[in-house]
Amino acid sequence: MKKFAVVLSGCGVFDGAEIHEATMTLYAIVKNGGTYEIFAPDIDQYHVINHYTGNETDETRNVLVESARIARGKIKDLATFNASEFDALIFPGGFGVAKNLSSFAIDGADCTVDLTVEQAVLGMVIKRKPIGALCIAPAIMAKILKGALVTIGSDKKTIAAIENMGSKHKITNHTEVVVDEKFKLVTGPCYMLDANILQIAEGAEKVVRTMMDMEI
Amino acid sequence: MKKFAVVLSGCGVFDGAEIHEATMTLYAIVKNGGTYEIFAPDIDQYHVINHYTGNETDETRNVLVESARIARGKIKDLATFNASEFDALIFPGGFGVAKNLSSFAIDGADCTVDLTVEQAVLGMVIKRKPIGALCIAPAIMAKILKGALVTIGSDKKTIAAIENMGSKHKITNHTEVVVDEKFKLVTGPCYMLDANILQIAEGAEKVVRTMMDMEI
Numbered sequence: 001m002k003k004f005a006v007v008l009s010g011c012g013v014f015d016g017a018e019i020h021e022a023t024m025t026l027y028a029i030v031k032n033g034g035t036y037e038i039f040a041p042d043i044d045q046y047h048v049i050n051h052y053t054g055n056e057t058d059e060t061r062n063v064l065v066e067s068a069r070i071a072r073g074k075i076k077d078l079a080t081f082n083a084s085e086f087d088a089l090i091f092p093g094g095f096g097v098a099k100n101l102s103s104f105a106i107d108g109a110d111c112t113v114d115l116t117v118e119q120a121v122l123g124m125v126i127k128r129k130p131i132g133a134l135c136i137a138p139a140i141m142a143k144i145l146k147g148a149l150v151t152i153g154s155d156k157k158t159i160a161a162i163e164n165m166g167s168k169h170k171i172t173n174h175t176e177v178v179v180d181e182k183f184k185l186v187t188g189p190c191y192m193l194d195a196n197i198l199q200i201a202e203g204a205e206k207v208v209r210t211m212m213d214m215e216i
Numbered sequence: 217m218k219k220f221a222v223v224l225s226g227c228g229v230f231d232g233a234e235i236h237e238a239t240m241t242l243y244a245i246v247k248n249g250g251t252y253e254i255f256a257p258d259i260d261q262y263h264v265i266n267h268y269t270g271n272e273t274d275e276t277r278n279v280l281v282e283s284a285r286i287a288r289g290k291i292k293d294l295a296t297f298n299a300s301e302f303d304a305l306i307f308p309g310g311f312g313v314a315k316n317l318s319s320f321a322i323d324g325a326d327c328t329v330d331l332t333v334e335q336a337v338l339g340m341v342i343k344r345k346p347i348g349a350l351c352i353a354p355a356i357m358a359k360i361l362k363g364a365l366v367t368i369g370s371d372k373k374t375i376a377a378i379e380n381m382g383s384k385h386k387i388t389n390h391t392e393v394v395v396d397e398k399f400k401l402v403t404g405p406c407y408m409l410d411a412n413i414l415q416i417a418e419g420a421e422k423v424v425r426t427m428m429d430m431e432i
Contacts, residue, residue, distance in 0.1 A: 011227065011235075012285030019227075019286050023239040023413075030414045051284035052291065059275075068267035069228030070235050075268065197239075198246045 002034040002212055005086040007078060007120065008067035009040065009096025013191070014049040016063070018094030020200050021134050021190050022070050025092045028205035032212055037086075039078040040067035041116045046099035046106075063100045078116040083123030088211050092204070093135020093190055102140045109164035113140050121145070130184040130211040134204060138187035142167035145185065151178040153189030175202040177210050186210045218250040218428055221302040223294060223336065224283035225256065225312025229407070230265040232279070234310030236416050237350050237406050238286050241308045244421035248428055253302075255294040256283035257332045262315035262322075279316045294332040299339030304427050308420070309351020309406055318356045325380035327359060334360050346400040346427040350420060354403035358383035361401065367394040369405030391418040393426050402426045 006025055010016020029036045040063050048059040068075045083089075091097060098105035102113040121144050124131050133141045138150035142162045151172040152158050159169045170178045174195055177188045188207045190200050222241055226232020245252045256279050264275040284291045299305075307313060314321035318329040337360050340347050349357045354366035358378045367388040368374050375385045386394045390411055393404045404423045406416050 013288050016285075018288075019235055020239050020242070020288075023236050024243070026236070027240070027413050027417055030412055031417075050281055051287075051289050052278075052281045054289065062268075065266055065268045069232075071267075072229050072234075072236075073267050073270065196246055197243050201243055201247075 002087045004029045004034050004036040004088045004090055005081060006036050006038045007040065007089065007091050007117065008038060008070055009094060009100045010045055010063050011066040011069045012051050013094045014051055014054070015045055015047060015099060016066055016094055016096035017070060017092055018135060018191055019070060020197050021092040021094065021204060024201045024204040025090055025134065025208065027201070028208040031205070032209055034212065038067070038071040038075045039081050040064045040075060041078045041101065041114050043100065043114065045096070063096065078120060081116070081120045083120065083127050083129065086129070088130045088132065089120060089124045090132035090208070090211070091134065091137035093137045093192070095136070097137045097140060102143065104139050104143070108161040111143060113143055118144050125183055128184060130186060130214045132186045132207045132211050134188055134207060135190040135192050141185055141187065145183050148183050148185055149178060149180040150185065150187040151176070151189055153192035155192055174199040175206050177206050179210060184214055218303045220245045220250050220252040220304045220306055221297060222252050222254045223256065223305065223307050223333065224254060224286055225310060225316045226261055226279050227282040227285045228267050229310045230267055230270070231261055231263060231315060232282055232310055232312035233286060233308055234351060234407055235286060236413050237308040237310065237420060240417045240420040241306055241350065241424065243417070244424040247421070248425055250428065254283070254287040254291045255297050256280045256291060257294045257317065257330050259316065259330065261312070279312065294336060297332070297336045299336065299343050299345065302345070304346045304348065305336060305340045306348035306424070306427070307350065307353035309353050309408070311352070313353045313356060318359065320355050320359070324377040329356050329359055337361070341399055344400060346402060346430045348402045348423045348427050350404055350423060351406040351408050357401055357403065361399050364399050364401055365394060365396040366401065366403040367392070367405055369408035371408055390415040391422050393422050395426060400430055
């Protein structure tokens with residue numbers, strides 16, 4: 001039984017975790033015989049976007065509280081994460097990764113990363129346990145793990161930022177994954193490409209299965 | 217190509233649409249060769265629940281705006297729904313169905329149903345097109361379509377309310393569906409039972425496939 005920790009960044013593609021990617025990640029874990037616990041940092045969102053109009057609102061929402069919507073209330077503060085208790089760690093995408101878990105959407109290659117995220121990732125790397133990242137999440141792995149090989153699909157601006165952070169990028173199409181053997185890091189593009197929900201399910205499952213096939 | 221209309225009731229199990237059921241419904245439609253458009257009523261939620269603490273907050277949120285998070289912004293006001301343009305209509309569950317699309321969670325058998333929901337359902341019934349409902353959503357079908365045969369799983373209080381509304385209930389286990397041939401209504405229990413995400417995916421797909429197998 002492989003036990004995954006899933007890190008969410010809110011609830012909704014434009015200011016939080018991408019809901020289809022998050023749900024399909026949970027589904028892929030259970031479908032392939034694993035179990036999961038869900039985590040998110042207890043911090044305010046960078047901002048709140050009205051997903052109907054696309055406009056910013058004047059609300060304040062908390063990343064842990066909103067992520068709990070996807071988790072059906074079963075979620076823990078990422079500050080309590082202990083790498084010893086898990087076999088694998090995975091980050092679904094969504095702008096929340098680039099706005100809440102890091103400042104990548106605002107600062108690009110000069111971004112900062114939330115300390116609880118950085119600690120969780122480093123804890124797994126030190127223990128030689130696999131890490132997965134979907135969509136835009138590979139960009140913050142590129143920041144934390146200098147020199148890592150990742151994919152975010154084919155977006156030129158994001159690729160340039162990843163290379164500016166000293167990491168390497170490989171262009172991929174739907175459902176392809178990239179493996180960095182040194183960091184045991186598995187990445188896939190998901191909605192960074194113009195994808196449908198079927199391709200998201202396949203892409204998330206490919207990342208999860210590749211992680212499971214590593215010696216964990 | 218079967219074109220589905222999917223009606224959401226917010227974003228999050230305790231005050232809106234159940235996110236896994238909604239996502240798995242969209243997935244099942246595309247996986248089985250269909251397409252979808254997403255709708256929600258443009259009304260305020262009954263209330264907002266902090267999904268981390270379980271407590272009510274003093275916020276106000278709109279059902280259409282929050283549903284747009286699951287729809288990635290591609291959503292329409294349910295008031296614009298036209299039954300002529302679709303082959304099938306489906307309602308994922310979540311408390312939003314019983315708090316926003318209707319007052320079932322508060323008023324039980326004496327509940328009222330949002331007029332745009334009622335109009336959408338009746339439009340499909342008149343045209344003899346299939347309707348699907350997951351989780352608690354069958355309860356509002358029981359209110360709109362008096363005498364309908366539905367399932368919400370095995371919860372005794374909900375079953376009593378459905379029978380008090382003049383409809384019939386059949387107890388089901390995970391992934392079983394109930395078909396009312398007269399109304400072309402397909403219902404399944406999903407998270408009304410203590411289910412995991414794999415059973416939700418199977419349950420949603422069973423309802424979608426049963427709808428597709430009807431002559432539409």
